[in-house]
Amino acid sequence: MDNLTRLVEIEAIKTLMAKRVRCIDEKDWDGLASVYSDDCISWSFGADEGKSPPTIGGKAIADSTARVLTGLKTVHQVHFPEIEFQSDTEATGIWPLNDVLASEKDGKRTWMRAYGHYRQSYRKQADGWKIVEHRLTRLLVENGTDDIVSGWG
Amino acid sequence: MDNLTRLVEIEAIKTLMAKRVRCIDEKDWDGLASVYSDDCISWSFGADEGKSPPTIGGKAIADSTARVLTGLKTVHQVHFPEIEFQSDTEATGIWPLNDVLASEKDGKRTWMRAYGHYRQSYRKQADGWKIVEHRLTRLLVENGTDDIVSGWG
Amino acid sequence: MDNLTRLVEIEAIKTLMAKRVRCIDEKDWDGLASVYSDDCISWSFGADEGKSPPTIGGKAIADSTARVLTGLKTVHQVHFPEIEFQSDTEATGIWPLNDVLASEKDGKRTWMRAYGHYRQSYRKQADGWKIVEHRLTRLLVENGTDDIVSGWG
Numbered sequence: 001m002d003n004l005t006r007l008v009e010i011e012a013i014k015t016l017m018a019k020r021v022r023c024i025d026e027k028d029w030d031g032l033a034s035v036y037s038d039d040c041i042s043w044s045f046g047a048d049e050g051k052s053p054p055t056i057g058g059k060a061i062a063d064s065t066a067r068v069l070t071g072l073k074t075v076h077q078v079h080f081p082e083i084e085f086q087s088d089t090e091a092t093g094i095w096p097l098n099d100v101l102a103s104e105k106d107g108k109r110t111w112m113r114a115y116g117h118y119r120q121s122y123r124k125q126a127d128g129w130k131i132v133e134h135r136l137t138r139l140l141v142e143n144g145t146d147d148i149v150s151g152w153g
Numbered sequence: 154m155d156n157l158t159r160l161v162e163i164e165a166i167k168t169l170m171a172k173r174v175r176c177i178d179e180k181d182w183d184g185l186a187s188v189y190s191d192d193c194i195s196w197s198f199g200a201d202e203g204k205s206p207p208t209i210g211g212k213a214i215a216d217s218t219a220r221v222l223t224g225l226k227t228v229h230q231v232h233f234p235e236i237e238f239q240s241d242t243e244a245t246g247i248w249p250l251n252d253v254l255a256s257e258k259d260g261k262r263t264w265m266r267a268y269g270h271y272r273q274s275y276r277k278q279a280d281g282w283k284i285v286e287h288r289l290t291r292l293l294v295e296n297g298t299d300d301i302v303s304g305w306g
Numbered sequence: 307m308d309n310l311t312r313l314v315e316i317e318a319i320k321t322l323m324a325k326r327v328r329c330i331d332e333k334d335w336d337g338l339a340s341v342y343s344d345d346c347i348s349w350s351f352g353a354d355e356g357k358s359p360p361t362i363g364g365k366a367i368a369d370s371t372a373r374v375l376t377g378l379k380t381v382h383q384v385h386f387p388e389i390e391f392q393s394d395t396e397a398t399g400i401w402p403l404n405d406v407l408a409s410e411k412d413g414k415r416t417w418m419r420a421y422g423h424y425r426q427s428y429r430k431q432a433d434g435w436k437i438v439e440h441r442l443t444r445l446l447v448e449n450g451t452d453d454i455v456s457g458w459g
Contacts, residue, residue, distance in 0.1 A: 003310060003314050004156060004157055004160075004310055007160055007310075007313055007314065007317060008156050008160065010317065011160060011163065014233050015233070015235055015236075017233060018232075018233035018234060018235045018247075018249070019235060021249065022235070022247065022249065022270065025249075025292050026270075026292075073292060073293045074292070074293075075251070075268040075292050075293055077232045077249050077251065077268075078232060078233060079232065079324075079383045079384060079385065080320050080321070080323060080324035080384060081324060082321055082324045082325060082328070083321075094324075094328065096324070096327065096328065096331075096383050098381070098383065100268065100293060101458050101459075102293055102295075109295070110457065111295075112457055112458040112459045114458075114459050115381040115383075115406065117328065117332075138459070139331050139332075139379060139380070139381050140379045140380075140381055140406060140408055141458075141459035142408075142415070142417075142452075143455050143456060143457030143458060143459065144452065144455060144457075145455075146295075146297065149296050149297060149298075150296060151263065151264075151265055151296030151297075152254050152265040152294075152296060153254075153265045153267050153291070153294035153296065157309055157310055157313075160313055161309050161313065164313060164316065167386050168386070168388055168389075170386060171385075171386035171387060171388045171400075171402070172388060174402065175388070175400065175402065175423065178402075178445050179423075179445075226445060226446045227445070227446075228404070228421040228445050228446055230385045230402050230404065230421075231385060231386060232385065253421065253446060255446055255448075262448070264448075299448075299450065302449050302450060302451075303449060304416065304418055304449030304450075305407050305418040305420075305447075305449060306407075306418045306420050306444070306447035306449065
């Protein structure tokens with residue numbers, strides 16, 4: 001893989017992840033489904049710890065994400081990754097992330113603010129780069145409930 | 154636009170945004186003015202909701218930002234964008250952001266911690282890429298007041 | 307430096323910083339030592355304010371970081387930098403960052419959540435880009451102690 005091709009592919013994978021997190025937070029579930037391959041294995045919702053089976057395929061991943069996040073405001077932000085290529089069409093990436101979940105009801109906000117890393121694999125298909133495996137490791141998880149107060153913003 | 158040119162222009166737009174947020178937070182108002190075109194339309198400070206007219210031009214945008222942020226500590230951080238080119242000299246970008254405003258007085262810190270997306274247009278001029286339109290959409294806004302306590306840092 | 311080389315070197319420096327913050331947060335001290343040159347000057351732990359001498363060299367920087375962070379959960383996240391090259395093998399960068407330190411004990415979490423900029427210099431050596439000088443400036447530092455409550459995540 002020459003230097004220019006490598007940079008082009010890295011930028012494509014970064015844009016794929018930018019789309020992924022925006023689609024989650026703007027609840028664009030068709031857009032979210034499109035960033036995963038049909039055979040993508042997602043170790044979310046406790047699957048990593050053996051609490052549930054992994055979710056397979058973009059459509060199922062988007063469906064379960066939609067279900068889990070119903071009624072919540074969410075923020076997912078990703079930061080500089082370490083991306084490595086195993087071939088012209090296969091790559092892996094480690095991404096720092098922070099995420100916020102918030103449920104606002106009766107003047108109270110119940111929230112999670114958490115930090116960790118996504119560990120992913122990618123494959124370049126006819127329709128572009130797709131996520132083919134997805135795991136999450138955590139550095140820190142904070143939870144709380146506060147009164148909603150008005151102010152700036 | 155060939156691949157190399159595209160990557161060069163994307164990097165230039167990313168550096169423009171890095172400069173924009175640093176200039177806001179370090180209160181470098183001349184630097185901030187320089188990232189916008191003279192005809193830039195900024196839908197800030199309630200303009201999007203019709204509460205006020207948009208602000209036009211880098212100088213006016215920097216002036217109103219300076220006014221609004223007087224006496225406040227601020228943090229603006231932007232994350233991986235989705236950038237698209239309409240021509241060699243025109244582009245649009247969607248940027249995730251988080252921002253913090255804080256007023257520290259009499260042992261109390263009144264703060265906003267918020268999350269959203271910038272939606273911008275860019276034009277390449279003789280003096281480089283400039284922001285020509287700017288909007289903000291919000292995912293989550295938190296406000297509070299806490300005692301200032303000492304600790305690490 | 308031609309455009310392609312410049313982009314390749316920028317990507318290498320970004321990956322270096324991605325590795326640096328991941329190694330801190332995952333407590334990989336050998337990995338952390340490897341991102342600095344043997345003569346790197348790090349103005350950390352009060353050195354900038356004259357409270358202590360700077361720390362010199364990757365091994366010593368990793369050792370003091372390990373010591374200071376013993377028993378803490380940490381998160382360091384960096385955002386779009388402004389990188390400039392002084393030659394083919396010398397560069398400087400300004401990086402926005404946010405960091406969280408947390409000590410969890412007896413049902414309480416004592417935390418710092420802070421924001422600022424890293425200001426760094428880099429040199430390209432036979433073994434790749436290394437950090438040769440490192441400073442931190444702060445925008446905002448928050449500290450607190452809260453009950454640990456369970457919830458999402």
